[in-house]
Amino acid sequence: MTAAGQALSGSGLRGREAERERLRSLVASVARTGSAALALIRGEAGIGKTVLLMDTAEHAAAAGYSVGLGKADELHHLVPLSSLLTCLTPGGRPLLPDKALARLPQSHDHRIWLVQRLAEHIETLTARAPVLIGLDDLQWADPLSVFVLTQLPTRVRALPVLWLLTKRQGPPQEADETLTAASRALTTADVHLGPLPAAVIQQMAADALGAAVDDSVHDLLEGAGGNPFLAAEMLAGLRSAESTGRSVPSGLVVGVRGRLSALSADTLHFLRIGAVLGRRFRFQDAAALSGRSPAAMIGPLDEAVRTHVLADEGESLIFRHDLLRQAVYADIPPSARRALHRAAAQHLVDAGRQPIEAVSHLLTGALPGDEEAGLLLGRAADDVLAVAPGLAADLLTRAVELIPAHRPVGFDVGERAIVALARAGRDKEALATGETLLARHPPLDVYGRIQAAIGATLWNLNRAEDLRRLVDTTLAVEGARPRTRARLTALRALALSRGDDLAAAREAGETALRQAIATGDREAHVQALFGLGETALNAGDTADAQKRFMALSSVDPAYLPEEIVACQHLDDFARAERLLGRATSQGEGARREAMLQWAQGQQRLGLGRLDDAETDFVTMERLEDEVGASVQQVNARVIRSRIGLLRGDRTAARQDLLAARERLAPHPNPGNTAAVRYLEALHADAMDDHALALEHLREVQRHDGYMRWRLLRPWVDEAVRIALRGGDRELAEDLTAQAEAHAARNPGVPTATGLAARTRGLVSNDIGLLRSSVALHRDGPRPLNLAEALADLGAALVSAGHRAEASEVLTEARAVFTESGAHAAAARANGLLGGAGTRVRRGSGNPRPLQGWQALTASERKVARLVAAGHSNRAAADLLVVSPHTVNTHLSSIFRKLSVRSRVQLTHVVLASDED
Incomplete structure (x- = not known):
């Protein structure tokens, strides 16, 4: 018999033959098909999960796999990515280079970037051989590792990767998010290990x-x-x-x-110290905590190893089984256990280790009033904020509880806790923390800082009026320092940008900008420029908005998406495309990748590339889902539904409308509400329910004026047609006046001037103005706006009896709609052509089939051919000048339409289609 703790290897797999064969079948399947799979082995401690994992890994290695194995540690479960990194070094080669890991803390939220980078490195590995990535004790994995394991298997589903995880059996109702997420896209196996037969x-x-x-x-x-x-x-x-x-x-x-019980007292003491340090610990750490020299601890170490309680791996010692460690740990009295953990934390910090490595000990050993422990938790939180904002928020919240209420440093930690909670999307907790701090009656300068942090949370919650009141009250109190006043004034500008007095908003923004520059406060600088940009957009001054957002992106490149969208409002799609290319090639969008996808989607939509735009919005929504953010989800679904109506796919359009309503419910701010109401008007109009469409449109108009500018800026012609069909000429006139006012603010923007001419032409039934609208739109970059202008002109010409000219412009409109994939709009133009006496072309512009090669969009075919030719996702993205996230979304659609599960299968389909 082998040593205890290893007794199940080899013949010890007796009784697990069925489970063993099931996992070996997965190994063979992944290698044969080239598509990923995931297996989760569950069971109580000591039931044989680790042995089965090791056996499968050895079998995979013998079959030619590159294997990386690791184990999560109970006392290191808070160190970001520590669990996964233990198994991402197959063959001794780190899957993610150290220099790449060093970039993680540099910006806002790099979790999306991390998943993408890992996917790219795994793709490189699988070019040489199939890969097995195994992680033991998933129940103790750190939050970032769990996040990655929830996203990454799906991301590399088309590669020969076998994910092998073990986890202790939890309550019957426990749902494992890793397995659930993977089961939607790849083969999975849920392996339950029960008691062995007698x-x-x-x-x-x-x-x-x-x-x-x-x-x-x-x-x-x-x-x-x-x-x-x-x-x-x-x-x-x-x-x-x-x-x-x-x-x-x-x-x-x-x-x-x-x-x-058979061990000596010294050995038991040594093991207890080790059990506090964790299943894996360093000899010198245990000796230091024991208060004895390393030489004096050699005897206890020798006995612990000789009796197979510990294994000596050279750099560290390890309990041979978790149950051994837990048995030792359970025998330590609770008070002694707490004291040992606190001492362990202090030792690790004194030894120069990172604060995050001491966190588990601090959380167990620190008592209220332990200011030093609170400060250490704060330092650890700062280190992990970029990659684990939720963890940072938890650590800072605990730090606030530990630091004595009367200590000034507690206010600084509390302020950072508010920021971290907001970053983690826990705004209500952030407000509660702010209220707790204010109840402690901080000094006036601290009071202003805390109110500024609370104010930023109110902005996140779309509570602009509450934000304005808070800022006005705080600014009225003397004592705030110049930097704090700059931040508060910038927040006031943001709040005012959502009101009717935009002149006051602009004045507040300019004041905040001057104060920020004078004090050198970067946060106030960013907020002031953002507020000025928002104010300009809401005032319809797109040139000023573009100037403000360009200045903002130069201060903080994370706001490049705002500059790109501002360029689109100016019809400067060429500059917007250059900025998108720069962000994609240089990684400048990595900080806010979801917002960059939003900007790219708006670009494709404006250029009439409906298929590509939809892909971008789908990608954006997925990225926001991954990090638990919901910034543009309502608007994305509104646009996707509108694309469905343009295509004539009412089923998809209706599903997206329902999804928009669902996403609106938790965040019913005025902007999202107006967007959904306008979409409902479009749906009612498509169903020829003109009365209902008109009522929804009136609801939109009842919102604040700024929202009408933002919402109707590119769609005001649709709104005018709805008003006219519903018989409300007064509303049509009001909408036209809005379009003309916007054009007056933006005289050099063809879309703005073209829409103004067109809406006036529709209301006045003026063919001359409609002709002018067509000419203006020809100077702009938006083909769908041009097609709509041609259709409106064609309809007026048909009514006026000018059939020859009507036929010409309607034929062009139909061609532009068809080229963009707007099949329903093309069908309407076709119908008008019939009224003009032109022979209608039947079957033109039919939607694509749902399955097969012909179902792929043009971009999907490009991606399919590049991947089939051996290009990686990154290489394909670089060639197409899009993000790898976009390529990943394309591949998901390609796999679904072609009913394939791997790149190998995709290559066969591409080769067959190119031969046809």
Whole structure:
């Protein structure tokens, strides 16, 4: 029999033949098909999960796999990515280079970037061989590792990667998000390990003790409950008793407890120190905490290793099984346990380790009033904020509880807690923390800082009026420092940008900008420029908005998407395209990748590339879902629904409308509400319910004026047609006046001037103005706006009896609609052509089929051919000048439409289609 803790290797897999074969079948399937799979092995401690994982890994390695194995640690479960990094070094080569890891803390939220980078490195590895990535004890994995494991398997589903995870069995109702997420896109196996049958346990006894196993031993082994580790420990205890001539103890004491009770007092003391440090610990750390020299601890170490309680791996010591560590740990009195954890934390910090490595000990050992512990938690939170904002928020919240209420440093930690909670999307907790701090009556300068932090949270919650009141009240109190006043004034500008007095908003923004520059406060600088840009957009002054956002992106490149969208409002799509290319190639969008996808989607939509625009909005929504943010989800669904109406796919359009309503419910701010109401008007109009469409449009108009500017800026012609069809000329006139006012503010923007001419032409039934509108739109970059202008002109010409000219412009409109994929709009133009006496072309512009090669969009075919030719996702993205996230979304759609699961299968389909 092998050493305890290893007794299940080899023949110890007896009783697990079915599970073993199931996992080996997955190994073969992944290698054969080239598509990923994930297996989760569950069961109680000691049931054999680790042994089964190791056996599968050894089999995969023999089959040519590159294998990376790791283990999560109970006392290091807060160190970001620590769990996953233990298994991302197959063959000794780090999957993610150290220099890449060093970039993680540089910006806002790099979790999306991290997943993408890992996916790219795994793709490189799989070019050489299939890959197995195994992680033991998932239940103790750090939050960032769990996040990555929830996203990454799906991201690399088309690659030969086998994910092999083990996890202790939890409550029956426990749902494992890693397995659930993977099951939507790849083959999964949920392997439950239950107790071994009595016959298998008896055979283990025969292997260990020989054939003469009496009934008393069988009765004793029943106490193991079919757990192979406990059975092996009992058998080891029996063999030890026999060899020393001692009497055989009864019950479980011959197991784990029996082994420990036989150790010397010094060894038990050493093991207790080690158990506090974790399953894996360093000898020098344990010696230091013991208060003895390393030389004095050699004897206890030797006994612990000789009795197979510990294994010596050179750089560290490790308990051979978690149950051994837990048995030692449980025997430490709770008060002593807490004190040892606090001492361990102090030792690690004094030894120069990162604060995050001491966090688990601090959370267990620190008591209220421990200011030093609170400050250490604050330092650790700062280190992890960029990649684990939720963890940072938890650490800072705990730090606030530890630091004495009367200590000034507690206010600084509390302010950072508010910021971290807001970053984690926990705005209500952030407000509650702010109220707690204010109740402690901070000094006036601190009071202003806390109010500024609370104000930023109110902005996140779309509570502009509450924000304005808070800022006005705070600014009225003397004592705030210049930097704090700059931040508060910038927040006031933001709040005012959502009101009617935009002149006051602009004045507040300019004041805040001057104060920010004078004090050198970057946060105030960013907020002031953002407020000025928002104010300009809401005033319809797109040139000023572009100027403000360009200045903002130069201060903080994370706001490049805002500059890109501002360029689109100016019809400067060429500059917007250059900025998108720069962000994609240089990684400048990595800080806010979802917003960059939003900007790219708006670009494609404006250029009439409906398929590509939809892909971008789908990608944006996925990225926001991954990090638990919901910034543009309502608006994205509104646009996707509108695309569905343009295509004539009312089922998809209706589904997106329902999704927009669902996403609106938790965040019913005025902008999102107006967007959904306007979409409802479009749906009612498409169903020829003109009265209902008109009522929804009136609801939109009842919102604040700024929202009408933003919402109707590119769509005001649709709104005018709805008003006219509903018989409300007054509303049509009001909308036209809005379009003309916007054009007056933006005289050099063809879309603005073209829409103004067109809406006036529609209201006045003026063919001359409609012709002018067409000419103006020809100077702009938006083909769908041009097609709509041609259709409006064509309809007016048909009514006026100018059939020849009508036929010409309507034929062009139909062609532009068809080219963009707007099949419903093309059909309407076709119908007008019939009214003009032109022979209608049947079957033109039919939607694509749902399945097969012909179902792919033009961009999807490009991606399919590039991938089939051997290009990686990153390489394909670089060639197409899009983000790898966009390519990943294309591949998901390609795989679904072609019913393939791997790149190998995709290559076969591409080769066959190119031969046809």
